Amino acid sequence: MKTIGYAAHSSDAHMVPYHFERRALRNNDVAIEILYSGICHSDLHTVNGDWGPQPYPLVPGHEIVGQVIETGPDVTGYKVGDKVAVGCMVDSCQQCDQCHNHEEQYCRNGMTPTYGAPDRISGEITQGGYSKHIVVREEFVLRVPDALDMPRVAPILCAGITTYSPLKTWNVKQGSRVGVIGLGGLGHMAVKLAAAMGAEVTVISRSNAKAEEAKSSGATGMLVSTDAEAMKKATASFDLILDTVPVKHNVDTYTPLLDIDGTLVIVGQVGPLEESMTIPLIMGRRRVAGSLIGGIKETQEVLDFCAEHNIHPECQMINADEINDAYAHLKKGDIAHRFVIDMASLSL
Ligand code: NAP
Ligand code: ZN
Numbered sequence: 443m444k445t446i447g448y449a450a451h452s453s454d455a456h457m458v459p460y461h462f463e464r465r466a467l468r469n470n471d472v473a474i475e476i477l478y479s480g481i482c483h484s485d486l487h488t489v490n491g492d493w494g495p496q497p498y499p500l501v502p503g504h505e506i507v508g509q510v511i512e513t514g515p516d517v518t519g520y521k522v523g524d525k526v527a528v529g530c531m532v533d534s535c536q537q538c539d540q541c542h543n544h545e546e547q548y549c550r551n552g553m554t555p556t557y558g559a560p561d562r563i564s565g566e567i568t569q570g571g572y573s574k575h576i577v578v579r580e581e582f583v584l585r586v587p588d589a590l591d592m593p594r595v596a597p598i599l600c601a602g603i604t605t606y607s608p609l610k611t612w613n614v615k616q617g618s619r620v621g622v623i624g625l626g627g628l629g630h631m632a633v634k635l636a637a638a639m640g641a642e643v644t645v646i647s648r649s650n651a652k653a654e655e656a657k658s659s660g661a662t663g664m665l666v667s668t669d670a671e672a673m674k675k676a677t678a679s680f681d682l683i684l685d686t687v688p689v690k691h692n693v694d695t696y697t698p699l700l701d702i703d704g705t706l707v708i709v710g711q712v713g714p715l716e717e718s719m720t721i722p723l724i725m726g727r728r729r730v731a732g733s734l735i736g737g738i739k740e741t742q743e744v745l746d747f748c749a750e751h752n753i754h755p756e757c758q759m760i761n762a763d764e765i766n767d768a769y770a771h772l773k774k775g776d777i778a779h780r781f782v783i784d785m786a787s788l789s790l
Contacts, residue, residue: 443473446790447573448762448783449499453491457765459788460499462569464577465561472520472583473512474528479571480505480596480757481768481781482627483688484712488558493712496558503571504530504556505596507586508785517580525586527745528571529599530555530735532582533562544739572765574785584742587749597627597755597780598748600735605632605684606744607736608707609639612682616640619679621665623696624686625652626772627780628709631755632684633659635744638751644680646696648775655778659756667695678702678726685710688775692716697728705729755780761787 449460467473485502487493506528510520533554534546546553554562557570586595605628614620618641622632625645636643637660644663645656653664665676677698683706697706722728756779760768768781
């Protein structure tokens, strides 16, 4: 199938229109017309080569929403016209304990990311959501609940699941004291989801600039990480902190904020941290952990959770030719929402 997207051709991460082919449908494949595609900071890391050399040209995008336009003969769960979504993975071995346990993101044989990795069968490089169409095996397609507003769903597929999964894993509930470091794409979803679970949520930001957005997302507290006095006062006041900082940083700034037995979960910066102290960990049985997106079953769960609680990500709709401007904002970290590409702005 011929399609068009936006691709980076080198690590200068400059995105330009790109014509390419989607694979012919296999028996268990669903062909999707992409309507909206979110822009994750991981897209920028990847096309920049922050995580290693890439197979350019590369079409990023793993927050995908659209409609089914064709199905392979063995597909049983979807039909033409269904509202569907695709997240960060498009395949996994389906055989190992993690796949059986609905945690395909931790597949022992390595899951297949939505873009930039060899397809398990043909070996061709997967290409992501900044495009008009995608072909994905049925098991990795999600259903968009009717109660959700299609143009504002895409960020749930990565920012939503990546924050929902640790909130569930660490058992956030009514009254839990949750801190969210960094009010960007992931951060603002973390606030909405934790608040809906009944937590008391505090945004931990570099300045007060995003106070309004923090409040409107459901945070009741705002802590400025550059205010030493305020940080000291907040010592031992959180059960769980989600760290979405996208650059190398020092967790010593934040670990003392955890109460005894509290956990700081890193979901941001995939790579080295600055050297940090064991003292806050040892002196309070505090933990530092990590978490990667979430499984397919849990991704459907967060979509359904958002529908049930009327949660929509804050989306700034852009045209495909504005992706480079969106990247400039992500680099600065000056926005408290997600950019979402309206694919109607791109034609074959
Ligand atoms: P984003 O929209 O750019 O938000 C990141 C936020 O971090 C910024 O808005 C800013 O918030 C804060 N920040 C930026 N630079 C900082 C700095 N130098 N020091 C401290 N804080 C800083 O990014 P995102 O899309 O939410 O992604 C965040 C990170 O998560 C990225 O590294 C991404 O690759 C990663 N990620 C991981 C997973 C996973 O599965 N683990 C999934 C998706 C994304 P304030 O202005 O409030 O400080
Ligand atoms: Zn992402």
